[in-house]
Amino acid sequence: MSDFILEARHVSYSYGSGEEPSLKDLSLSIRRGSRTAVMGSNGSGKSTFFLCCNGILRPDEGQIYYDGQPVTYRKKELLDLRKKVGIVFQNPDMQLFSASVYQEISFGPLNLGLSETEAKREVEEVIQKLGIAPFRHRPAHALSGGQKKQVALADILVMHPELLILDEPFAALDPSHVRIIRDMIQSLGEDRSMTVVTATHDTGFALSWADEVILFREGQVLAQGTPARILTDRELLSKTSLEVPAVIQVFENLQAAGILSKGLPSPKSFEQLNMYIKRTAHKENTHGT
Amino acid sequence: MLEIDKLCYTSRLRYVNAGEKCFFSLASVILCIVSRSIPAALLLLLASTYLTVQRGGIFLGRWLKYLTLPLFFLLLSTGAILINISQVPLDAFALPVGSLYLTGSREGVFQAVQLILTALACVSALFFLSFNTPMTDILAVLESCRLPRLLIELMMLTYRFIFLLLENASSMLLSQNARLGNKDLRTSLKSRGLLASMLFIRAMRQAGSLYDAMESRCYDGQIRVLREHQPPRRGEILCIAAFELLLLLLALLPSAAPAGWIM
Numbered sequence: 001m002s003d004f005i006l007e008a009r010h011v012s013y014s015y016g017s018g019e020e021p022s023l024k025d026l027s028l029s030i031r032r033g034s035r036t037a038v039m040g041s042n043g044s045g046k047s048t049f050f051l052c053c054n055g056i057l058r059p060d061e062g063q064i065y066y067d068g069q070p071v072t073y074r075k076k077e078l079l080d081l082r083k084k085v086g087i088v089f090q091n092p093d094m095q096l097f098s099a100s101v102y103q104e105i106s107f108g109p110l111n112l113g114l115s116e117t118e119a120k121r122e123v124e125e126v127i128q129k130l131g132i133a134p135f136r137h138r139p140a141h142a143l144s145g146g147q148k149k150q151v152a153l154a155d156i157l158v159m160h161p162e163l164l165i166l167d168e169p170f171a172a173l174d175p176s177h178v179r180i181i182r183d184m185i186q187s188l189g190e191d192r193s194m195t196v197v198t199a200t201h202d203t204g205f206a207l208s209w210a211d212e213v214i215l216f217r218e219g220q221v222l223a224q225g226t227p228a229r230i231l232t233d234r235e236l237l238s239k240t241s242l243e244v245p246a247v248i249q250v251f252e253n254l255q256a257a258g259i260l261s262k263g264l265p266s267p268k269s270f271e272q273l274n275m276y277i278k279r280t281a282h283k284e285n286t287h288g289t
Numbered sequence: 290m291l292e293i294d295k296l297c298y299t300s301r302l303r304y305v306n307a308g309e310k311c312f313f314s315l316a317s318v319i320l321c322i323v324s325r326s327i328p329a330a331l332l333l334l335l336a337s338t339y340l341t342v343q344r345g346g347i348f349l350g351r352w353l354k355y356l357t358l359p360l361f362f363l364l365l366s367t368g369a370i371l372i373n374i375s376q377v378p379l380d381a382f383a384l385p386v387g388s389l390y391l392t393g394s395r396e397g398v399f400q401a402v403q404l405i406l407t408a409l410a411c412v413s414a415l416f417f418l419s420f421n422t423p424m425t426d427i428l429a430v431l432e433s434c435r436l437p438r439l440l441i442e443l444m445m446l447t448y449r450f451i452f453l454l455l456e457n458a459s460s461m462l463l464s465q466n467a468r469l470g471n472k473d474l475r476t477s478l479k480s481r482g483l484l485a486s487m488l489f490i491r492a493m494r495q496a497g498s499l500y501d502a503m504e505s506r507c508y509d510g511q512i513r514v515l516r517e518h519q520p521p522r523r524g525e526i527l528c529i530a531a532f533e534l535l536l537l538l539l540a541l542l543p544s545a546a547p548a549g550w551i552m
Contacts (some may be wrong), residue, residue, distance in 0.1 A: 056501050082507045094498035099449045100425040106515035111507035119515055139298060141452035
């Protein structure tokens with residue numbers, strides 16, 4: 001078993017012969033069991049890259065490696081790859097093909113070759129786990145955007161992929177569904193048995209959730225590294241029109257104002273920042289008296 | 290059509306076995322059409338109304354509204370059977386117009402009534418089915434009737450796409466209206482043309498993305514899905530059988546126009 005579940009080496013792809021390539025000599029690697037945030041402005045090639053990951057698109061040049069093995073595009077091996085790589089698409093309306101939630105979710109497991117009873121058990125399990133039960137009997141066209149997203153996620157989770165790719169899972173969701181989906185993603189692969197890749201514009205989420213951040217720009221990897229390094233680098237972020245996470249900005253301001261000491265490692269979340277502040281305030285109180 | 294689609298998901302009879310509902314509707318329709326019996330038609334009309342309104346919980350007003358739609362067409366088309374233009378008055382009624390008569394025979398009147406009632410009863414039975422059964426359940430019944438898979442899959446995708454297309458179209462129409470795209474005949478014609486062509490392009494693109502998404506889930510050319518099954522109930526089956534038998538008996542009654550049927 002390779003350390004890297006997925007690698008791309010010098011991958012180029014363009015949608016038409018005369019068109020500007022969407023991926024240009026792109027190379028990256030994703031560690032098994034890691035949580036990776038893929039960031040970059042719209043049209044930077046994230047979605048195109050994802051479609052290369054499960055062989056829907058075949059690179060014009062370069063090679064994709066899954067688990068150290070080069071991806072071949074023979075039919076049987078492609079099916080095998082797609083069992084292991086699950087993609088939750090950005091727009092659920094482009095993913096849900098059936099009007100019935102139950103039928104929709106059962107599509108994947110049956111394609112994996114499960115028997116009807118096994119598939120039924122899996123479908124029921126994921127319906128409970130993702131909180132779909134209250135609207136499972138409604139037709140797809142009567143679901144809200146957030147509910148459709150839950151179903152789209154269930155579609156893929158029910159297949160138990162090794163590598164789960166979420167393409168902008170928070171796009172067009174209301175705050176309550178952002179929370180639901182975010183909590184769901186937080187709980188995914190907590191035991192590191194599943195590798196999760198999320199495309200997102202939310203630097204705060206990436207900071208708190210990811211082990212690794214990859215910045216895309218114009219079909220290339222601009223930078224790859226830990227969130228603490230990438231997401232605090234103003235110059236780097238400005239190249240992809242991203243902003244430093246709010247929690248880092250507040251943290252740096254507090255440091256500059258001398259309220260927090262310079263030596264503290266940058267916080268991953270507001271909870272951690274609050275802990276710093278409480279600890280400092282406590283120290284000062286005990287000094288004062 | 291969309292209203293019916295919404296209604297069937299809220300009907301209290303939604304979770305009754307779809308096969309039972311389909312059989313009830315189809316068997317009754319066939320019996321009524323074959324026999325053209327007026328008592329059978331009246332019974333079916335009453336039964337569909339009772340089941341949909343009383344048991345299904347659909348408003349009576351709404352049910353009647355939907356039934357009057359076909360009634361309008363029926364009245365128009367039976368006019369031709371009912372009314373003759375003739376030089377001699379016939380036995381049912383006659384209205385002199387100049388040297389001619391607008392006139393009808395008893396046989397004609399009877400035929401018209403028979404036609405209207407039969408057609409209305411059949412429509413009501415089919416309405417009963419569509420007011421109380423979601424499309425996906427009907428597809429499951431068709432599948433168990435061994436309809437070709439390809440047809441079922443096509444119907445399934447078509448049903449889903451109707452709503453995607455409508456959603457797209459109505460949002461585009463809304464944004465055109467918001468930008469005065471329909472301020473006069475000229476602009477509105479142009480806008481509609483644009484809308485139609487954009488809709489086509491979007492539908493193609495959406496179909497492409499959907500195919501990619503299905504391939505990502507190991508689609509191999511055959512759509513396999515689980516069907517949720519509501520088990521048939523013995524009591525319901527017995528009721529339906531008794532009803533169809535009654536309908537058959539009524540259908541077998543002699544159906545000639547009784548003498549003095551109409552003054």
